Amino acid sequence: MYQKIISLSTHSRNGLYDITSMIENAVKESGIKNGIASVYARGSTCAIMIQENWDESVQNDVITLLNKLVPHGVWEHDRQDNNGDAHLKAGIVGPSETIPVVDNKLGLSTWQNIFFCEFDGPRNRREIMITVLGEK
Amino acid sequence: MYQKIISLSTHSRNGLYDITSMIENAVKESGIKNGIASVYARGSTCAIMIQENWDESVQNDVITLLNKLVPHGVWEHDRQDNNGDAHLKAGIVGPSETIPVVDNKLGLSTWQNIFFCEFDGPRNRREIMITVLGEK
Amino acid sequence: MYQKIISLSTHSRNGLYDITSMIENAVKESGIKNGIASVYARGSTCAIMIQENWDESVQNDVITLLNKLVPHGVWEHDRQDNNGDAHLKAGIVGPSETIPVVDNKLGLSTWQNIFFCEFDGPRNRREIMITVLGEK
Numbered sequence: 001m002y003q004k005i006i007s008l009s010t011h012s013r014n015g016l017y018d019i020t021s022m023i024e025n026a027v028k029e030s031g032i033k034n035g036i037a038s039v040y041a042r043g044s045t046c047a048i049m050i051q052e053n054w055d056e057s058v059q060n061d062v063i064t065l066l067n068k069l070v071p072h073g074v075w076e077h078d079r080q081d082n083n084g085d086a087h088l089k090a091g092i093v094g095p096s097e098t099i100p101v102v103d104n105k106l107g108l109s110t111w112q113n114i115f116f117c118e119f120d121g122p123r124n125r126r127e128i129m130i131t132v133l134g135e136k
Numbered sequence: 137m138y139q140k141i142i143s144l145s146t147h148s149r150n151g152l153y154d155i156t157s158m159i160e161n162a163v164k165e166s167g168i169k170n171g172i173a174s175v176y177a178r179g180s181t182c183a184i185m186i187q188e189n190w191d192e193s194v195q196n197d198v199i200t201l202l203n204k205l206v207p208h209g210v211w212e213h214d215r216q217d218n219n220g221d222a223h224l225k226a227g228i229v230g231p232s233e234t235i236p237v238v239d240n241k242l243g244l245s246t247w248q249n250i251f252f253c254e255f256d257g258p259r260n261r262r263e264i265m266i267t268v269l270g271e272k
Numbered sequence: 273m274y275q276k277i278i279s280l281s282t283h284s285r286n287g288l289y290d291i292t293s294m295i296e297n298a299v300k301e302s303g304i305k306n307g308i309a310s311v312y313a314r315g316s317t318c319a320i321m322i323q324e325n326w327d328e329s330v331q332n333d334v335i336t337l338l339n340k341l342v343p344h345g346v347w348e349h350d351r352q353d354n355n356g357d358a359h360l361k362a363g364i365v366g367p368s369e370t371i372p373v374v375d376n377k378l379g380l381s382t383w384q385n386i387f388f389c390e391f392d393g394p395r396n397r398r399e400i401m402i403t404v405l406g407e408k
Contacts, residue, residue, distance in 0.1 A: 001271045003170050003236065034275050036310050036403050038172050038234045042245040044188040051363045052316040057349035058359045064348075065360050069205060069341060076200075077193035087194045088201050091185045095248070096234045098310045098368045100275065100401045107401050109314040112367070129236045129243050131172050133269055133405055135273045137407045139306050139372065174308050174370045178381040180324040205341060212336075213329035223330045224337050227323045231384070232370045265372045265379050267308050269405055 002030030002132040005042075010121035014067070016049070016059040017116045019128060023099075024106055026130045035101045035134015042127040045086035045120035047093035053113040062117070066093075086120035093117055101134055138166030138268040141178075146257035150203070152185070152195040153252045155264060159235075160242055162266045171237045171270015178263040181222035181256035183229035189249040198253070202229075222256035229253055237270055274302030274404040277314075282393035286339070288321070288331040289388045291400060295371075296378055298402045307373045307406015314399040317358035317392035319365035325385040334389070338365075358392035365389055373406055 006022045019039075027037055041048050052058045066089045075084025097114065100107035108114075116128060142158045155175075163173055177184050188194045202225045211220025233250065236243035244250075252264060278294045291311075299309055313320050324330045338361045347356025369386065372379035380386075388400060 001171055003238065034403075035273055035405060038236065040234070040236050040243065042243070042248070044186065044245065044247040049363045050316065050367050052349075052359055054352065057347070057352060058356065058363075061347040061349050061356050061360055062363055065342060065364075070201060075193070075197040077188075077197050080190065080193060084194065084197050087188055088197055091187045091194075091198055092201075092228065092364065094230065094233065094366065095186050097366065098234050098312070098370050100310065100312050100403045102275065102401075107312065107314070109316065109399070111316040112314070127245070129238075131170075131236045131270075133171060134403075137307055139374065174372065176370070176372050176379065178379070178384070180322065180381065180383040206337060211329070211333040213324075213333050216326065216329060220330065220333050223324055224333055227321045227330075227334055228337075228364065230366065230369065231322050234370050263381070265374075267306075267372045267406075269307060 004130050006128050007125050010118040010123045013121050014063045015118045018053050018113050019116050020113045023114050023130055027101055027106055027132055030132035031136050032101055032132045032134045033104050033136055037099045037101050038131040039097050040129045041095040045083055045090050047090045047095055047117040048097045049093055049115045049117050050097055050112050051115050052111045083120045089119045140266050142264050143261050146254040146259045149257055150199045151254045154189050154249050155252050156249045159250050159266055163237055163242055163268055166268040167272050168237055168268045168270045169240050169272055173235045173237050174267040175233050176265045177231040178265055181226050183226045183231055183253040184233045185229050185251045185253050186233055186248050187251050188247045219256045225255045276402050278400050279397050282390040282395045282398055285393055286335045287390045290325050290385050291388050292385045295386050295402055299373055299378055299404055302404035303408050304373055304404045304406045305376050305408055309371045309373050310403040311369050312401045313367040317362050319362045319367055319389040320369045321365055321387045321389050322369055322384050323387050324383045355392045361391040
């Protein structure tokens with residue numbers, strides 16, 4: 001068992017941030033050869049998504065799609081915080097992804113990367129908790 | 137390893153039920169200090185969502201959004217059970233969330249709560265299976 | 273800890289393939305009595321969804337819904353690969369599901385089956401990685 005919090009700052013209201021190398025480093029540090037890496041976004045207006053990272057096109061498309069499906073400013077929760085859309089996007093995408101660990105590396109396919117999704121930025125500090133379980 | 141089924145009854149066709157304290161109790165009972173808690177909804181018309189619970193606004197907004205994206209009564213499956221929308225909502229949100237366990241507590245952020253999502257209620261008994269893995 | 277890659281070929285652009293029996297066999301082979309099975313789709317244009325399999329109606333409805341929410345041919349990424357919709361569907365549904373293992377069997381409810389979702393087929397070989405963790 002190995003557990004670590006990584007953090008990042010975000011720079012706009014909506015944005016995807018590639019955290020693959022940070023997770024890969026944590027897996028390496030864990031010394032665990034085969035098992036799983038659980039990646040968890042600690043916030044109710046952010047999420048984790050596995051997605052391609054060839055260029056920024058898919059990341060932009062994710063934001064365009066979510067803005068279309070979940071428009072800003074039309075939710076009951078907006079009377080409190082004006083961020084109802086951020087909560088809904090976070091709930092649909094979800095804060096947790098569980099990725100296999102194979103030979104002390106993430107078992108991602110060629111085009112899979114791990115993204116932190118910000119839906120209510122900018123934020124100085126967002127936390128992602130990584131838990132690695134398995135055999136050394 | 138610790139495993140437990142918790143159950144609840146639901147009172148309307150669509151509804152979100154905060155099960156955080158039940159999961160927190162199971163984690164406590166497990167005696168596991170650091171690791172993960174896997175929360176799994178046992179039903180193909182229900183799901184698990186991590187979401188804010190300041191008041192009922194976000195919960196209402198989740199139902200409003202899903203009813204808009206997945207309208208009732210227009211699906212091929214409705215010829216069998218008239219609950220095609222419930223299956224689709226359950227499939228999109230998903231039955232499983234994996235949450236870190238830190239110092240024998242759920243590693244949720246301040247505003248994250250765990251909700252059971254009912255999409256085809258009311259039901260007398262819905263089951264959620266909790267599995268806690270890690271180190272004591 | 274037990275880990276295995278299973279593979280399948282897909283026959284159309286969009287399609288759901290029931291892989292429950294393949295996962296159930298892997299759990300049996302693992303010898304693990306109680307714990308979790310992590311199911312992971314290795315591709316950025318495919319996903320895993322838990323869904324009913326009474327007949328093909330829900331599977332068809334999943335494809336109809338996703339085609340409506342995420343139309344083909346209108347995305348920035350389409351200038352590269354013409355498969356922006358496939359990436360977005362994969363990102364929303366997600367590549368990972370974690371299912372409890374109880375008495376060396378999957379802890380699914382009666383109507384829950386595990387589906388591999390193809391969004392950019394046909395493909396000769398798609399890989400799913402299964403990791404089983406727990407106690408023998």
